[in-house]
Amino acid sequence: MAGFAFELGAWAPFFWLLAAGLIGYALLQAVQAGRAAGVKSLTEALFRCTAAGLLSILWSALLLAELGRLRLRWLLGAQLLLVLLSLLWAWRRRASWRLPRPRREDCLALVLLVIVTGLTCRPHLHVLGGEGQGLYLAIAGSLARSESIAAIDPELSALDPQWARQEFFYPSPWAGETTPFGDVLAQARYLEGFILDDQEPGKIVPSFLHMFPAWLALNYKLGGIDGMLQAQFATGLLAVLAVYLAGRALFGRRTAFGGALLLAVNLGFTWLHRTPAPAGLAQPLLFVLLYGLLGHQAGEDRGAEMLAALSLGALLHIQLDALLLLGLVAVWLLWMLARPDGRWGHWRLFLLLAGLQLLHFLVYVRALAWGYVLSTAWALLGGRTLWLSLLLLLLGAGAVVVAVGIRRGWFSKNLRGARLVAVALVGALSLGAYWVSQARLHAGPAYGGWSPAGLFQSLTSWGFALGVGGLLLFLWRGRPAQAFLWLGPFLACLTFYLGCGEQAAEFLNLGPAGAAVVIPVLLLGAAYFIEWIGQLLSGWRSRWVPLLLGGCLLAITAMPSIALAKHVEYLGAVGAVRQLSQEVEPEAILLFFDPAQAQLFAPPLRYLFDRQVFVLQQENPDTAALRDLVEQWEQQGRSAYLITPHGMDRLALRDLVMARQAIFSFHFPQMDLSRGRMQAQAVVRDLTLHRLQALPALTSGQEMVIDVGGDDLAYISRGFYAKESTADGRSFRWTEDQAEIELPGRWFCLPGAPILTLVLSQNFASAQEPAMFALRLEETVLGQIEPPPSWQSVQFPIPETLGPQFCQQDVVLLQLSGPVWSPSWTGKSVDSRLLGLALDQVILTLP
Numbered sequence: 001m002a003g004f005a006f007e008l009g010a011w012a013p014f015f016w017l018l019a020a021g022l023i024g025y026a027l028l029q030a031v032q033a034g035r036a037a038g039v040k041s042l043t044e045a046l047f048r049c050t051a052a053g054l055l056s057i058l059w060s061a062l063l064l065a066e067l068g069r070l071r072l073r074w075l076l077g078a079q080l081l082l083v084l085l086s087l088l089w090a091w092r093r094r095a096s097w098r099l100p101r102p103r104r105e106d107c108l109a110l111v112l113l114v115i116v117t118g119l120t121c122r123p124h125l126h127v128l129g130g131e132g133q134g135l136y137l138a139i140a141g142s143l144a145r146s147e148s149i150a151a152i153d154p155e156l157s158a159l160d161p162q163w164a165r166q167e168f169f170y171p172s173p174w175a176g177e178t179t180p181f182g183d184v185l186a187q188a189r190y191l192e193g194f195i196l197d198d199q200e201p202g203k204i205v206p207s208f209l210h211m212f213p214a215w216l217a218l219n220y221k222l223g224g225i226d227g228m229l230q231a232q233f234a235t236g237l238l239a240v241l242a243v244y245l246a247g248r249a250l251f252g253r254r255t256a257f258g259g260a261l262l263l264a265v266n267l268g269f270t271w272l273h274r275t276p277a278p279a280g281l282a283q284p285l286l287f288v289l290l291y292g293l294l295g296h297q298a299g300e301d302r303g304a305e306m307l308a309a310l311s312l313g314a315l316l317h318i319q320l321d322a323l324l325l326l327g328l329v330a331v332w333l334l335w336m337l338a339r340p341d342g343r344w345g346h347w348r349l350f351l352l353l354a355g356l357q358l359l360h361f362l363v364y365v366r367a368l369a370w371g372y373v374l375s376t377a378w379a380l381l382g383g384r385t386l387w388l389s390l391l392l393l394l395l396g397a398g399a400v401v402v403a404v405g406i407r408r409g410w411f412s413k414n415l416r417g418a419r420l421v422a423v424a425l426v427g428a429l430s431l432g433a434y435w436v437s438q439a440r441l442h443a444g445p446a447y448g449g450w451s452p453a454g455l456f457q458s459l460t461s462w463g464f465a466l467g468v469g470g471l472l473l474f475l476w477r478g479r480p481a482q483a484f485l486w487l488g489p490f491l492a493c494l495t496f497y498l499g500c501g502e503q504a505a506e507f508l509n510l511g512p513a514g515a516a517v518v519i520p521v522l523l524l525g526a527a528y529f530i531e532w533i534g535q536l537l538s539g540w541r542s543r544w545v546p547l548l549l550g551g552c553l554l555a556i557t558a559m560p561s562i563a564l565a566k567h568v569e570y571l572g573a574v575g576a577v578r579q580l581s582q583e584v585e586p587e588a589i590l591l592f593f594d595p596a597q598a599q600l601f602a603p604p605l606r607y608l609f610d611r612q613v614f615v616l617q618q619e620n621p622d623t624a625a626l627r628d629l630v631e632q633w634e635q636q637g638r639s640a641y642l643i644t645p646h647g648m649d650r651l652a653l654r655d656l657v658m659a660r661q662a663i664f665s666f667h668f669p670q671m672d673l674s675r676g677r678m679q680a681q682a683v684v685r686d687l688t689l690h691r692l693q694a695l696p697a698l699t700s701g702q703e704m705v706i707d708v709g710g711d712d713l714a715y716i717s718r719g720f721y722a723k724e725s726t727a728d729g730r731s732f733r734w735t736e737d738q739a740e741i742e743l744p745g746r747w748f749c750l751p752g753a754p755i756l757t758l759v760l761s762q763n764f765a766s767a768q769e770p771a772m773f774a775l776r777l778e779e780t781v782l783g784q785i786e787p788p789p790s791w792q793s794v795q796f797p798i799p800e801t802l803g804p805q806f807c808q809q810d811v812v813l814l815q816l817s818g819p820v821w822s823p824s825w826t827g828k829s830v831d832s833r834l835l836g837l838a839l840d841q842v843i844l845t846l847p
Contacts, residue, residue, distance in 0.1 A: 012223025013234035020053030029090035068148035135193035138603030140216030157202030242287035258527030313357025467522030470529030581609035646688035735836035748806035752847025762787035773818030
């Protein structure tokens with residue numbers, strides 16, 4: 001990157017994790033003063049240090065981005081100051097600096113890390129463009145380049161605001177709305193993922209929560225695009241350890257290792273296969289939060305308490321899903337405080353840090369991401385999902401009642417009945433969610449390569465049954481507080497999943513992100529169930545039963561990962577963004593016409609490859625003003641190109657000339673689901689884009705080419721067969737007895753006589769003599785064509801007097817008519833088509 005002497009490339013996120021371990025070590029020593037409460041192994045101690053240091057880096061990056069100072073030297077200075085203050089505080093409290101000695105248990109965590117690394121760790125070769133993945137990369141690039149969340153775009157500032165808003169910007173649904181907090185700024189969506197502030201020309205703000213893009217931006221500064229993409233894998237390592245340690249606190253060492261092992265071999269989650277989505281960072285923090293709450297519950301462990309509070313605050317600034325999690329944690333705390341030994345002082349550090357971060361979240365959202373939060377909150381609370389919110393409130397109220405009942409001993413006389421009701425509730429929700437997931441799996445196409453039924457798509461029926469069985473068993477035998485904490489997110493996701501529409505599904509990310517919340521719980525439940533079977537059975541054969549069941553479940557879980565391991569970069573157009581950026585000069589202006597393709601390519605092109613990009617909003621834009629803009633760009637030595645999808649390359653732009661430049665065909669792997677066994681598999685997607693140069697005026701001698709034998713279907717009106725190729729690679733199309741091609745009337749506006757050239761050949765498969773074909777331009781006969789014996793160019797001058805007439809028309813019809821023949825007439829072919837002549841190109845040379 002400019003301004004930096006080196007790049008760490010794909011190793012950038014590992015540099016941050018190494019630095020995080022040192023920072024977190026000093027921070028933890030200051031907080032817990034050397035007390036090792038709850039720390040049982042060297043792995044756990046190192047995990048705590050890394051998690052604490054990473055959280056401090058995330059918070060520092062977000063605050064610096066808010067202040068407009070997202071620079072490496074500022075971040076390093078802030079972290080160095082934090083380390084020095086922590087060391088001074090720990091020294092004054094006479095902290096002990098020794099880490100726990102290595103134990104045999106540390107080998108289990110090492111095995112998990114080796115498995116994940118062997119399956120997923122390799123340098124990224126391509127840029128992922130498209131949908132949320134490309135948008136987060138673009139936002140990170142914007143933060144890295146501008147070093148601030150709010151940035152001034154010079155290209156936008158130079159445009160006329162009123163005209164540009166109409167032609168280039170998509171109005172925000174919340175523009176001008178009045179809320180209890182005041183009027184929402186008049187906003188318009190410039191590109192997907194960004195909001196334009198109309199009150200300050202050229203000011204753009206990313207529309208999503210910014211802690212995750214800030215983390216990507218740091219890796220972008222150190223390691224470029226490869227560093228950003230590898231960041232997902234680095235945090236995935238942390239996530240597997242977080243699941244293992246949290247599961248160990250609940251189920252025990254063997255169950256935790258079995259569940260984390262199943263998770264480690266399954267690449268089908270966003271937080272392991274390095275898709276640039278916020279779930280990749282949110283899921284490690286979620287399980288760090290659970291680990292911290294469980295650790296602090298077991299004893300007054302200030303280190304675990306601090307980890308839980310910082311994780312909860314960071315989750316608020318990464319995904320709005322954490323608003324739901326905030327309610328669950330609040331209910332769990334009420335449950336804990338309702339016990340006879342419950343006391344507020346035990347949680348004072350957690351409540352203080354979480355409260356400060358929640359206050360910051362409210363101020364931050366109001367200032368920078370208000371429209372996004374309003375729209376997603378409406379998706380949660382409005383319309384057909386309102387009853388789900390009421391249901392959650394009822395569940396929360398029920399949890400409070402249960403907590404009070406436990407404190408007063410209401411359930412002590414009938415504990416078995418209360419457990420039975422809870423087990424029945426979880427079982428009913430689980431079976432209902434499984435039924436809904438099966439129905440949605442077969443209902444429609446996958447969303448972004450994943451079906452909305454992605455909650456259970458990576459598990460077969462046996463895997464799901466074992467997981468739910470283990471959770472029910474744990475709920476029946478486990479302690480109530482731990483059962484609620486572990487099953488809370490699981491119950492919440494299943495409740496939403498049973499009745500949510502697309503809006504609520506997007507709110508909770510119940511595709512791969514939702515699976516990342518629930519599937520680790522299911523896998524730990526499955527491991528717990530297998531371990532229970534092993535304890536239940538007796539005899540010399542009992543030791544093989546859990547091993548056999550575990551091996552079967554391991555195979556079930558690994559099945560979708562086999563395909564994913566070969567196609568890790570499956571979301572979006574792999575490499576297409578980089579390829580398109582290399583095809584145009586850096587000073588070029590790219591105009592995207594189709595919003596769907598613009599979402600795929602435009603943000604990464606603009607913010608990662610420094611290509612100026614605009615997205616045309618109007619189907620029939622004001623091309624007179626656009627022509628003036630193109631003229632201005634030409635005077636600056638900058639070419640303007642229109643990028644359109646296949647089939648949309650003939651547009652009604654009266655004041656501009658579209659000269660064809662190139663056709664791009666992209667082939668990229670994308671994940672799909674086989675409808676039978678719910679196994680993920682990679683399929684190849686095709687995408688064709690056309691690049692046309694936008695010219696303000698026609699120039700003398702310019703050639704306007706229609707590639708009939710290629711992909712210029714937009715100009716072909718009727719009367720042509722499918723594309724064919726000769727042995728030497730030339731592509732062409734056969735005409736029928738009458739064929740028509742539409743030429744833009746704008747091409748005939750120059751004074752003088754243009755020349756029409758047809759590249760064609762005789763009926764070379766016919767045994768008959770070639771017949772004469774008539775060539776007409778509207779009602780004017782240009783001449784007769786006798787197809788030549790080989791591929792040749794035949795020219796026809798167009799009378800100068802026709803130019804003014806055709807110039808007033810939007811479309812000028814070119815007609816070819818003549819006798820036809822059939823290859824089947826020769827007796828050597830079964831082809832019964834009626835063919836005219838073979839046509840390759842139509843070229844109009846301007847006078």
